[in-house]
Amino acid sequence: MAKESGKYPIKHLIGFLLSIVLTLLSVWAALGSDLPVIWIIAAIMLLAVIQAGIQLFMFMHMVETKGVGHAPWNMMFHSFVVATIIVSGSLFTMSFGFTHDHDGEGNHQHEEQQEMQKDHSGH
Amino acid sequence: MQLDEFFVTGEPLIYGGMVAIALVTSAILFILTYFKKWGWLWREWLTTVDHKKIGIMYILSALAMLFRGGADALMMRTQLAFPNMQFLNAQHYDEIFTTHGTVMIIFMAMPFLIGLMNIIVPLQIGARDFAFPFVNALSFWSFFFGAMLFNISFVIGGAPDAGWTSYTPLAGAAMSPGPGQNFYLMGLQLSGIGTLATGINLMVTILKMRAPGMTLFKMPIFTWSTFITSFIIVFAFPILTVALALMTIDRIFGSQFFTLTGEGMPMMWANLFWMWGHPEVYIVILPAFGIFSEVIATFARKRLFGYNAMVWSIILIAGLSFLVWVHHFFTMGAGAFVNSVFSITTMLIAVPTGVKIFNWLATLYKSRIVLTVPMLWSLAFIPSFVIGGVTGVMLGMAATDYQYHNTYFLVSHFHYVLIPGTVFACFAGLVYWYPKMFGHKLNERIGKWSFWLFLIGFHVCFFPQYFLGLDGMARRIFTITPEWFTLNFISTMGAFMMGLAFAIFVYCIYYSYRYSEREISGDAWGYGRTLEWATPTPIPAYNFATVPQVNTHDAFLEMKEKGKTTFDEENLEPIHMPNNTGKPFIMMGILFFASFFLVFEWITLAVIGLIGGLVMMIIRSFDYDDGHHIEVDEIKRTERAARGL
Amino acid sequence: MSENQLNAGPLEYRTHEGQMNITGFWIFLAAEIALFATLFATYAVLFGRTADAPSPGELFQPGIVLVMTFLLLTSSFTCGVAIHNMREGTVKGLITWLIITIVLGLAFLGFEIYEFVHYSHEGATMQSSSYWSAFYVLAGTHGVHVTLGIGWVILLLIQLKQRGLTAVTSNKVFIVSLYWHFLDVIWIFIFTSVYLIGMVV
Numbered sequence: 001m002a003k004e005s006g007k008y009p010i011k012h013l014i015g016f017l018l019s020i021v022l023t024l025l026s027v028w029a030a031l032g033s034d035l036p037v038i039w040i041i042a043a044i045m046l047l048a049v050i051q052a053g054i055q056l057f058m059f060m061h062m063v064e065t066k067g068v069g070h071a072p073w074n075m076m077f078h079s080f081v082v083a084t085i086i087v088s089g090s091l092f093t094m095s096f097g098f099t100h101d102h103d104g105e106g107n108h109q110h111e112e113q114q115e116m117q118k119d120h121s122g123h
Numbered sequence: 124m125q126l127d128e129f130f131v132t133g134e135p136l137i138y139g140g141m142v143a144i145a146l147v148t149s150a151i152l153f154i155l156t157y158f159k160k161w162g163w164l165w166r167e168w169l170t171t172v173d174h175k176k177i178g179i180m181y182i183l184s185a186l187a188m189l190f191r192g193g194a195d196a197l198m199m200r201t202q203l204a205f206p207n208m209q210f211l212n213a214q215h216y217d218e219i220f221t222t223h224g225t226v227m228i229i230f231m232a233m234p235f236l237i238g239l240m241n242i243i244v245p246l247q248i249g250a251r252d253f254a255f256p257f258v259n260a261l262s263f264w265s266f267f268f269g270a271m272l273f274n275i276s277f278v279i280g281g282a283p284d285a286g287w288t289s290y291t292p293l294a295g296a297a298m299s300p301g302p303g304q305n306f307y308l309m310g311l312q313l314s315g316i317g318t319l320a321t322g323i324n325l326m327v328t329i330l331k332m333r334a335p336g337m338t339l340f341k342m343p344i345f346t347w348s349t350f351i352t353s354f355i356i357v358f359a360f361p362i363l364t365v366a367l368a369l370m371t372i373d374r375i376f377g378s379q380f381f382t383l384t385g386e387g388m389p390m391m392w393a394n395l396f397w398m399w400g401h402p403e404v405y406i407v408i409l410p411a412f413g414i415f416s417e418v419i420a421t422f423a424r425k426r427l428f429g430y431n432a433m434v435w436s437i438i439l440i441a442g443l444s445f446l447v448w449v450h451h452f453f454t455m456g457a458g459a460f461v462n463s464v465f466s467i468t469t470m471l472i473a474v475p476t477g478v479k480i481f482n483w484l485a486t487l488y489k490s491r492i493v494l495t496v497p498m499l500w501s502l503a504f505i506p507s508f509v510i511g512g513v514t515g516v517m518l519g520m521a522a523t524d525y526q527y528h529n530t531y532f533l534v535s536h537f538h539y540v541l542i543p544g545t546v547f548a549c550f551a552g553l554v555y556w557y558p559k560m561f562g563h564k565l566n567e568r569i570g571k572w573s574f575w576l577f578l579i580g581f582h583v584c585f586f587p588q589y590f591l592g593l594d595g596m597a598r599r600i601f602t603i604t605p606e607w608f609t610l611n612f613i614s615t616m617g618a619f620m621m622g623l624a625f626a627i628f629v630y631c632i633y634y635s636y637r638y639s640e641r642e643i644s645g646d647a648w649g650y651g652r653t654l655e656w657a658t659p660t661p662i663p664a665y666n667f668a669t670v671p672q673v674n675t676h677d678a679f680l681e682m683k684e685k686g687k688t689t690f691d692e693e694n695l696e697p698i699h700m701p702n703n704t705g706k707p708f709i710m711m712g713i714l715f716f717a718s719f720f721l722v723f724e725w726i727t728l729a730v731i732g733l734i735g736g737l738v739m740m741i742i743r744s745f746d747y748d749d750g751h752h753i754e755v756d757e758i759k760r761t762e763r764a765a766r767g768l
Numbered sequence: 769m770s771e772n773q774l775n776a777g778p779l780e781y782r783t784h785e786g787q788m789n790i791t792g793f794w795i796f797l798a799a800e801i802a803l804f805a806t807l808f809a810t811y812a813v814l815f816g817r818t819a820d821a822p823s824p825g826e827l828f829q830p831g832i833v834l835v836m837t838f839l840l841l842t843s844s845f846t847c848g849v850a851i852h853n854m855r856e857g858t859v860k861g862l863i864t865w866l867i868i869t870i871v872l873g874l875a876f877l878g879f880e881i882y883e884f885v886h887y888s889h890e891g892a893t894m895q896s897s898s899y900w901s902a903f904y905v906l907a908g909t910h911g912v913h914v915t916l917g918i919g920w921v922i923l924l925l926i927q928l929k930q931r932g933l934t935a936v937t938s939n940k941v942f943i944v945s946l947y948w949h950f951l952d953v954i955w956i957f958i959f960t961s962v963y964l965i966g967m968v969v
Contacts, residue, residue: 009852016845023837023959030964031830040968048960052953059848059949066777067787068794071330075357075798082358083805085445090394090809092464093449093457254788319799327792331784357795361803369810369905378894378901379819380810386817387898394813395806744923747936 015058022051131281134215136198141278170703172256174241175662177263179560181238182553184267186629188231191274193625195223200584200618206605216601217284221307222277224287229311230270232407232541235549237266237321240349240410243556244325246655246662247343249334249670249678254327256701257743262317262324264711269314272718276306280722283307286599288396289370291381291389296374302722308371309718313711315364322356325349334654337673340434343653344420344427347434348413351441352406358445359402366395375724390455397448405444408540409437411548412479415501418551419483421650422498423490429482430676436475443472453524462521469519476512480505493650496570500551503578504543511539514589529599532592535585542581550574550628558647562661563639566631573627580620587614643767652677657689659765665698665753668762690762697752704748710739778855779938786939793943797950804954807909808961811902816969819897824966827887833963836879837955843872844952851945859933862941866925869948870918877918880911903962910958913951920944 026044029035035043056062062072131137155161168176198219202211211219241259245252253259276282280302285294294304329350333342342350369380370392379385381392420427427433449457449465483505492498514536518527527533558564587610596607603611646656657679658666669691675681682688717732762768781787818824847869853861884904887893894904924940931937 009849012845012848012852015848016841019841019844019956020838023834023841023956026960026964027830027834030968037968041965044960044964048956051956055844055949055953055956059844059952060946064781067781068791069330071791072794075794076801078354079358079798079801079805082445082802083808086362086398086802086805087809087812089398089446089448090391090813093461094388094391094394094813254792323792323795323799326795327788331788331791357799358802361799362806365803365806365810369901372894372901372905376894378905379896379898380814380901382898384819385895385897385901386814386819387901388814388817391810391813395810398806741923744920745927747931 011058015054019051019054022047022054129279131278136211136215137277144278165705166703169708170260170705172252172260172701172703172707173664174245174253174256174259175560177259178238178241178243180263181234181241181266182560184270185231185235185238185549188226188234188270189625192223192226192231193622195219195226197618197622199223200615202601203603203611204615205603205612206608207602211601213601214284217286217599218277218282218303220599221283221286221289222273225273225283225307225311226270227541228287228403228407229314230266230273232545232549233318234266234270236352236407236410236545236552237262237318239414239549239552239556240321240325240352242560243552243655244346244349245328245332246559246658246666247346247653248329248332248337249654249667249673250328250332251666251698252701253324254332255324257704257707258320258324260704260707261711262321264707265317265320265714266314268711268715268718269310269312269317272313272715272722273306273310276303276310280306288393288400290396291370291373291392292383294370294392295382295389296377297382302724305371305374305722305724308367308374309722312364312367312371313714313718315360315367317711318356319360319364322353322360325353326357329353334670334673334678337678340431341673341676341678343676343678344416344430344433345410345413345653348409348416348437351437352409355402355406355409355441355444359399359406362395363399363403366392366399369395371721375721375726390452393452393455394448397451398445400451401448402444404537404541405440407545409440411544412437414548414552414555415483415504417653418497418501418555419486421555421648421652422493422495422501423487424493424650425486425490426652426677427482428485428488429478432478433482436478439475440472443468443475447472450519450521450524453521454528459521466519466521470516473512473516480509493648495554495648496565496567496574497551497555499571499574500547500554503574504547504551507543507547507578507581508540511536511543515540527592529597530592531588531596531598534598535588535592538585538588542585550577555648556655558642559645559655559658559660559662561636562642563635564642564647565635566639569627569631569634573624573631576627577621577624580617580622580624582617584614584617584621587611587617646679646683652680654678657682659690659762661765663758663761663765665700665758668698668758669694688766690766692759695755695758697754698758699750699752701750702748706739706743706746710736710743713739778942779933779935780854780942781939782935783939786935789939789943790946793946797946800950804906804909804957807902807906808957811906811962814898814902816899817897818892818899821892821896821900822890824899824903824962825969827890827892828963828967830963830967832879832883833959836876836883837959839872839876839879840952840955843869843876844949846872847945847948851942854933854938854941857933859928862933863925863928866921866941870921873914873918873948877911877914880907884908906962907958910951910954913954917944917948917951920947 026047029040029043029047033040056076060072062076064072130141155164168180171177198211199216202208202216241253244250283289283294283299283303283306285299285304285307289304289307292298294307329342329346339347369378372378373380373382373387379387381387381389383389416427416433446468447465449455449461450469453462453465487502514532518524518533518536527536554565554570591607591610591614594607594610596603596611642660645651645659647660648656651657654671654673657671667689669689671678671682671687671689713732713735717729717736720726720728720732781790846865850862850865850869853865884907887900892900892903894901921944924937924944927937927940
């Protein structure tokens with residue numbers, strides 16, 4: 001890996017500024033823009049993933065393979081996959097059927113379910 | 124709280140249990156004191172960080188738990204033997220099937236396999252211990268105290284009674300008040316910490332401590348299955364941790380996750396439980412596959428057929444294990460689309476499993492089989508497991524599952540995969556590696572008796588249950604009607620045959636301890652292929668005096684051909700070993716009390732216990748104990764004595 | 769550690785034990801991700817189930833959440849600078865930046881506690897509905913992790929004072945830095961999927 005050199009932690013500074021900018025961008029997308037809700041959710045989740053990447057690569061030295069092999073990025077990759085399965089799988093299982101099986105019955109509970117499913121289809 | 128609320132009262136069987144516990148405990152205390160063995164116990168066992176001794180403690184605890192779970196099973200079968208039996212009442216029956224399931228999965232199957240991994244994996248990869256010996260001891264004690272916490276529930280406070288799956292809302296505070304369900308939650312939580320730590324520990328050990336030359340695809344297959352199992356543990360156990368924590372918070376602090384009030388969602392528990400629960404069944408089956416592969420290759424005296432296909436099918440099974448959990452609750456009614464998706468993923472698992480079955484058969488094909496006891500267990504596994512697997516595919520079809528769900532068809536199915544899979548593997552592995560652990564073989568003649576009795580008993584017990592299920596006998600009912608009598612009675616006979624087989628197995632251990640020939644060669648069976656057989660018996664604390672260079676998959680076979688040993692006198696160096704420490708025992712002992720207090724919802728005491736646990740962690744953080752070195756002279760002396768030079 | 773001393777690369781990687789500690793910690797972090805993913809899944813499934821309690825949109829305040837986010841982002845940056853100093857071999861810089869990091873962490877915790885107390889007063893308690901149970905447990909688990917992280921850094925500061933920068937202490941500090949950055953990663957997702965989405969919907 002490229003050794004950090006010099007007195008100033010340039011890489012960290014860039015990472016820090018980027019994450020501040022991305023945070024402000026997602027706040028603007030959520031509260032300032034008038035995009036449809038699904039697009040907002042998709043956009044800010046994407047921004048969050050990018051920010052997580054900044055932490056992992058620029059701050060946590062994830063690809064410093066010396067002495068630790070490929071374990072770090074390998075584990076992070078798989079944990080990302082498992083996390084996706086856990087979150088989207090739970091939503092899929094716990095809300096999908098209710099909305100589609102009970103179409104038309106439409107009491108308060110079901111409307112809420114439908115709304116929820118709409119919101120989270122951005123995942 | 125009154126004393127009669129603290130202890131369980133009014134049940135003759137439980138009074139019997141109390142007397143038995145009191146007698147056994149005082150007998151142990153007496154023997155330890157009379158023979159002045161307290162110091163020995165502390166120095167050699169309670170403070171050890173040696174992976175071999177920890178593995179033996181795991182296996183002994185697991186055998187004790189097998190006894191407990193087996194006793195539960197026999198009581199259930201007695202109750203179901205005749206229509207309208209009065210042996211157990213409904214409440215007691217509920218408690219017993221709950222503890223039977225939990226004990227067998229969490230405190231028997233897993234610790235037994237982890238015990239075998241503990242002993243064998245470092246030996247198979249040419250390592251001198253685990254990556255983190257301290258953490259390994261911590262893991263064991265967390266399992267041990269977790270198991271003890273769960274097991275005392277039947278005399279103190281009352282056993283959990285909501286099934287090993289503990290579905291909410293039944294298991295919630297509203298419908299199951301009192302400490303019973305809390306024992307389940309805290310017992311599993313405490314031992315879960317240890318399982319997760321073991322998973323991490325084994326992964327690092329296998330990644331970073333292999334002998335020179337042993338690439339990943341030259342690792343013995345048991346090590347491979349352990350590696351993948353650890354991977355599943357790392358990703359599945361946190362889900363259980365959270366699920367248990369959420370239910371604990373629901374029950375003790377009044378949150379609304381799985382409740383019927385506050386718009387809680389009881390089925391979310393089932394979702395989380397099976398997200399862990401399905402990977403969990405692969406945690407107990409993959410190491411078993413590894414053991415069978417080792418045993419079959421050894422006693423077929425052939426290289427394992429399709430090594431790469433074996434490894435990739437393990438990896439594929441592990442991946443799929445995270446994608447099938449909904450098949451445990453198809454009847455929740457998530458809808459045709461959700462059920463179809465999970466039906467397909469479920470049936471996909473049959474493919475890599477089938478690959479493995481055919482690889483074992485191909486290994487056996489045209490080989491010269493040596494019919495030892497471990498080989499018998501492995502051979503019996505193949506057809507028995509296939510029956511379990513095929514009925515699993517039947518259950519995997521969502522539409523038909525509505526018929527099978529929660530009947531004895533299901534009960535029979537999972538016993539058909541877990542017993543020939545995991546239990547046979549535990550017996551096979553224990554008998555196979557027994558000479559490595561204890562320096563003598565188990566008696567083959569008595570072993571064969573116990574094997575045949577167990578195998579026949581198993582089929583007699585569980586095969587009728589498929590038909591009982593098809594006849595509509597529901598799971599977890601506590602009395603039967605006369606039309607189910609015949610098959611139930613046969614099933615009970617089978618159960619007692621298995622009980623007898625276990626008794627014979629225990630006798631075999633005693634008999635062999637007394638009369639078996641002591642092993643002097645490290646390669647007890649004479650057909651050893653992998654590095655664990657390269658060490659002398661008894662295994663020195665440091666395992667390998669010199670770590671061999673590995674070039675092939677069957678490393679020890681190559682060493683035998685070239686006349687090499689793990690004792691290369693020219694290249695000895697001082698060996699760095701960790702020191703024994705009592706901290707893991709003390710830390711987990713403190714957390715045991717903290718959990719116990721939480722079970723009874725004594726919050727202040729629980730917080731004090733938790734702080735005690737944190738203090739132990741701080742003490743550990745300041746511990747810069749760097750271990751000790753075993754000098755060359757001592758290694759020479761040990762090796763010469765062990766090898767008879 | 770003598771026989772395992774490797775002579776190249778950053779100090780924290782130089783012993784075999786040190787390398788194994790770092791590998792093991794990455795695996796632990798993967799487990800932590802699965803743990804938080806389960807909490808996120810629970811939160812997502814229970815989203816909107818507020819029963820009689822106020823909805824998140826009524827309670828969440830963008831200002832305070834943004835301040836908390838910047839505090840944690842900055843602490844992650846200062847923690848990175850601390851590690852940069854460690855690799856340059858300056859113990860004094862390392863200690864200073866670590867202290868700044870935990871001060872920022874404490875400020876974050878202060879805001880979080882204020883926030884929790886405020887919501888409870890408005891009728892959104894952990895007992896009020898399944899949505900709020902999920903909220904408190906998700907955010908609270910992160911808060912407990914931050915608390916433990918602060919305690920952990922303090923322990924290491926004492927050890928750095930006692931022993932200076934060695935292969936062992938630098939290894940420990942590097943691992944705690946991984947932990948701290950990881951908490952920031954989790955917070956980014958809490959910020960996005962709990963607070964922002966809670967305010968949008």
